[in-house]
Amino acid sequence: MSTIDSELPLEPDDISDLIAMLRESTDKMHADRIDRGDLKILARTIRELRYAFKVFAGYRTKRKVTVFGSARTPTDAPAYLQAMELGKVMAERQWLVVTGAASGIMEAGHRGAGRENSMGLNIMLPFEQSSNEIIRDDPKLVNMKYFFTRKLMFVKECDAVVCLPGGFGTLDEGLEVLTLLQTGKRDMVPVILLDEPGGTYWKDFHAFVDKHLWGERMISHVDFRLYKVFDTVDETVGEIMQFYRVFHSMRFVRKQLVFRLQHALPEETLAEINRDFTDLLAKGEFVQREAFKEEADDYSLSTLPRLAFHFNRRNYGRLRVLIDLINDAKPPAIDEAKQHVPTLT
Structure with missing residues (x-):
């Protein structure tokens, strides 16, 4: 059994059992002689999540939209301007804009929303992933080592998800959200796949899903209701606000x-x-x-x-x-x- 230091303050009754479970698990890992490398992963995971929970706890009463997209999108690209307009309009509606805090689409979302209405979950990489100037050094920015802890926060804390064109990371994040919704591992939220005006990035993705996933009966046809494909900010914002009308x-x-x-x-x-x-x-x-x-x-x-x-x-x-x-x-x-x-x- 785990022991509790008598000098530490007691937790409120509604969480004391959960704190005790965490302590018990920690004691068992020591007894199980868990490998040091595995313990380092777990220790870092708990530390990252504890801090992220602390940061986001102060903003739980505000709606948030998570915006995914490429870090390599140039500032004059239509998709960049689209993301910037999306951030601006959502901020005007008193929503916070959460992104990966890097350049490209992520920077555009924050630039449109402004520093006050931006939150960031930056992943620490040896290349292309320093935080953008809008959110840099802001107390609403969390730096994370692991993709899985970062993705947890992206999905756990949002009320809507908008995916603009991007690379492997964007596809990974967007598909994870759809998987969690399809399996009931995440409360229902609106998911919008937003093309640049007249673009076909997400239209082509939808065609692939229709041809292969639905065509080969790997999903149900009603699963198409879990996302919408648009190419305008007005449609995107309208879909999000309609979802919370009643x-x-x-x-x-x-x-x-x-x-x-x-x-x-x-x-x-x-x-x-x-x-x-x-x-x-x-x-x-x-x-x-x-x-x-x-x-x-x-x-x-x-x-x-x-x-x-x-x-x-x-x-x-x-x-x-x-x-x-x-x-x-x-x-x-x-x-x-x-x-x-x-x-x-």
């Missing part, structure tokens, strides 16, 4: 999937959902309700209405279809006699 966020509570909503759904929309989306249910039906008591840890969202259901955790493309339907719903007519403040149950 839908706010999601989490699992008591084996039920819970959608937090900006407003309650009208009865006719709820009836349509219960009629057309039974394929998503493991049992029961879709129910509108107030917050579960288990959600009391996030008090800022406690008054939002919920849509709760026993999701079968199989078809996430269809889950995106459901979110799109919800976002098309108008607020229900207000009955003043029935208005009340939601309570935690």
Whole structure:
């Protein structure tokens, strides 16, 4: 068993068990005589993530868009100008722009958003990856040694993903996001593959997916709903903002999937959902309700209405279809006699 120094402050009850698990794992690694090289990887991983969590914790209340793209894109290229315009427009909507903090598309996103609205996750490489001048030395910049810790932060902390043209790294990052969405390892977010105006980089990618992945039945056709291909900033921003028009966020509570909503759904929309989306249910039906008591840890969202259901955790493309339907719903007519403040149950 691990021991706890009596002189150290005690952790809050809601995390003390997790801290104890970390200590126990550390003690077991020592007992298992783990190789020094492996321990160095683990120690560096924990250190990187601890610092990254600390930096991002101060900005959890702000929406963030992660922007991927080539570090080698010149400043006069259409894709660079496209990324700069995207950063500017998203910052005007009070979103933070998260990039890999290097040059090219990453610099363009930050240049458009400005230093105040930029966050960076820089990877330490012996070439081409020093942080750009917009984010350099900013407290919202995190430098990381490992790609896997960096990708975790890119995906974990974002509310939308936009991929512009890029090399192996961009394809790796974009495909990882789609894999996580398809398998339910990441909460649903909008993913946009953004070509330069009139460009075909992502259109050709989509054609490849259509011909080979779908054509050879390696994916379901509804998986195409997990991303959109555009070549204008207006379409991209419109898609992101529409995704959060009614839908706010999601989490699992008591084996039920819970959608937090900006407003309650009208009865006719709820009836349509219960009629057309039974394929998503493991049992029961879709129910509108107030917050579960288990959600009391996030008090800022406690008054939002919920849509709760026993999701079968199989078809996430269809889950995106459901979110799109919800976002098309108008607020229900207000009955003043029935208005009340939601309570935690």
